[in-house]
Amino acid sequence: MTEQPATPATRDPKSALAVLAVPAFNDNYLWLIHDGQQAAVVDPGDATPVLAALAANRLTLGAILLTHHHADHVGGVLALAAAFPGIPVYGPAREDIAGLTHPLAEGDQVTLAQLPLTLEVIDVPGHTLGHIAYHAPAAELLFCGDTLFAGGCGRIFEGTPAQMHRSLAKLSSLPPATAVYCAHEYTLSNLRFAAAVEPGNAALHQRIAADSAKRERNLPTVPSTIALEHATNPFLRCDQAEIATSLQESGRSTNMDEVSIFAALREWKNVYK
DSSP states (O other): OTTSOOEEEEEOTTSSOEEEEEEETTTEEEEEEESSSEEEEEOOSOHHHHHHHHHHTTOEEEEEEOSOOOHHHHTTHHHHHHHSTTOOEEEETTSOOTTOOEEEOTTOEEEETTTTEEEEEEEOOSSSTTOEEEEETTTTEEEEETSEETTEEOOOSSSOHHHHHHHHHHHHTSOTTOEEEESBOOHHHHHHHHHHHOTTOHHHHHHHHHHHHHHHTTOOOOOEEHHHHHHHOGGGOTTOHHHHHHHHHTTSOOOOSHHHHHHHHHHHHHHOO
């Protein structure tokens, strides 16, 4: 994806803001939130495509927003900070990230006056222990890094299944129309797994068709919405009988509490081909 140009921005109908997808590496999306002049970047794992997108769209970078410490999310921070001296770098207080200037935790707010945009910080441990997400209630935007994916969720590298399940519950409680901006183009792989565990979900099959058509045209499947994730994402549907039955019939789980179902789903997804 590094060779592709930045994807045309999706414009938030509730404000003057647009969100531009900047492809990087094999499957990352770096997000530029902008108003046509000023911009903030979310999870810039590579400075080069961000700088190119800023120049192509005649934007000035005013802030950097980080969700967690993995290199494909923070690798471009120092180069961008050097290109824009004094720029604030927001990120998780519980993670060691070079260049971080404004450590954040749940309950904190980030106000980007130049856009304008106010973001609420949500602690979402699981993928990493300090992972955070940014929710803009007025604009109905969510930037969730590697916690909630379109049709799936992140691997649990540092936390526990119970932590990740709680983190996803927080995100899934946001308003249904909230646009979900995750950090990777994993959607079709996630949806193939979802269809294996919940084959009777008609909304899921409709989504597979719609998102497959997007990828055939080399378009992102992100953002999705909280409503769409509720309807089709198995990791938010651990209360569904068909999912529990799939786990039982495959011999993957006999415990039917939601955390056990979630843990069994995540383990299954880890090895699913």
